[in-house]
Amino acid sequence: MSSFSSNEDSFNAMEKRNWEQGFEAYDAGFGPLTSQTIPTLLNEAGYPPSRGATSDVRLLDVATGPGFVLSKAVDFARSGSYSPSTIHLTGLDVTENFIDMAKHRIEDQLKETSSSCLELDFVIGSAETLPFDDCAFTSVTCNFGILHFFRPREFLRESLRVLKPGGRLSFSCWAPPSLTEGFRIALASISEAGSPNVEGLPAGPDFFDFGDADQSRDAMQEIGFEDTRSVLLSDMTWNSVDGGEDLYNVLLKGTSRTREMLLKQTAEETKNIKDLMARKYIAITDHGSRPLRMPALITSGQKPYEA
Template sequence: MMGDPAIDREAFKEFEREGFSRVAQGYDGAIAHVTSQANEGILDAVETGSGSRLLDVACGTGWLSAAALKRQAIVTGLDYAENMVVIGRSRFPQIEFHLGDAENLPFESNKFDAVVCNLGILHFPEPEKAIAESLRVLKSGGRYAFTCWTPPARNPFMALILGAVQTYGIIDVDLPPGPPLFRFGDPDECQKILSASGFTSVSVTELPITWTFSKSQDVMPTIIASSARLGPMLAMQTQEQSHDIENAIIQGAKKYATDNVIQIPASVVLAVGRKP
């Protein structure tokens, strides 16, 4: 899958950069709460502890970085969306945040004890390059971990959102094409890419995630306001399509009502490897 000719890498990268900068505040208030549920599992997988030098790639607004700091790790965060980095720096001044590219890391080789990437790999036009760069900056014996959403068949939240769009709207809207969204939701694909990149002791597991909303009517507006790709896809539907999609999401979300809130299950794949 190296170098897919159908993907304009620079157009995709710029779309993602601008998109995440635009929704940084909304992302921090919504999606970051969800994705942070994987933080402890990721940090356990790379054996993060006191004095560990850890690089958080695609760090967003710094939630995973902050969780590593609580373990007394020496933390560096990197993201290519400027507003994400601005929020991270303002909230966690003890952490060194960089604006930079996961596919061309601005660090010397053999620098870090661990490199982590929580739900960032699906946003890279050439994930193989990002993984190779993570390997390069790791010390020998260091560990690397990334997560990715599982596909709709194992992910009720994604099934709800994408199923509503497939039924009542258009999935293939006019956005820069990128790598397959759920490529690394396949454990075999994770195993293959990490092994091919030079990692050993590769393991792949699944972590549960829960999306929580005050009411079912909040689901679609929240995604539009906090997602760089799903949000624009939803926003680009016609008025009629948008109405039907939102109604389907509202009705589907009601099935997950509990204790006066909506809790929709999801999951991520956690892939881990060690540098020889």
């Protein structure tokens, strides 16, 4: 086995392990923040369809996590007028715990609707080898999931494959730390008070690669997407985090790579990191008078129509 393959296996195992145990912490800590992208994410993927649409709509949400994207998609479906078309929603994730959480969230919604045109299913699988036929979906979304793929371009390629001609993919990624205050506090504190280069942490793609609009659009175009565009959501704020200690705990319990980095610090480094994060939080937010600014970039593109 090559060292590249071994590192890929280690990276994917780390991601799966941490999401199997961190799903509830992510739901509570990141959910109110990451949900802020969803209306734009869905719109950029061409969902919901225009009123009066008659063809079937098939949306795939990759790395569906707690099911926030599909939950909003259900809301849109219930408020629209799409008959006689069918809206089929599919959520894919690598962990069963997230799938179960998403199922429960959305099944509760479906009990409240009498719509007969709405279908829903969930699949456990990899974003880099999507277990679906070619040209199966009209829209594909991925809300921050691309940050956790070892081969993010394989996800883009697979999304192109499973989209129908004219269908759209949209995905979100955090803006760089210069703009995302929560990540800037954490990464600077680890660098200044701890060890940023810990042993045993599987190497992976740069976490913020797709937070660059030019790089994101270029990657999509290289794979074959057209009509690519990016939207920076600059008004997103982290209202569910209150203080540096709270930020530390959310990152420790509700992330993957950052969690691993924090766990590998010594006891003294951990104390120093926590103290510095608390001070930086106070300085950046003017003693907590405002929430952390956490902008995100949404990039989208269309599968060309067949000639």
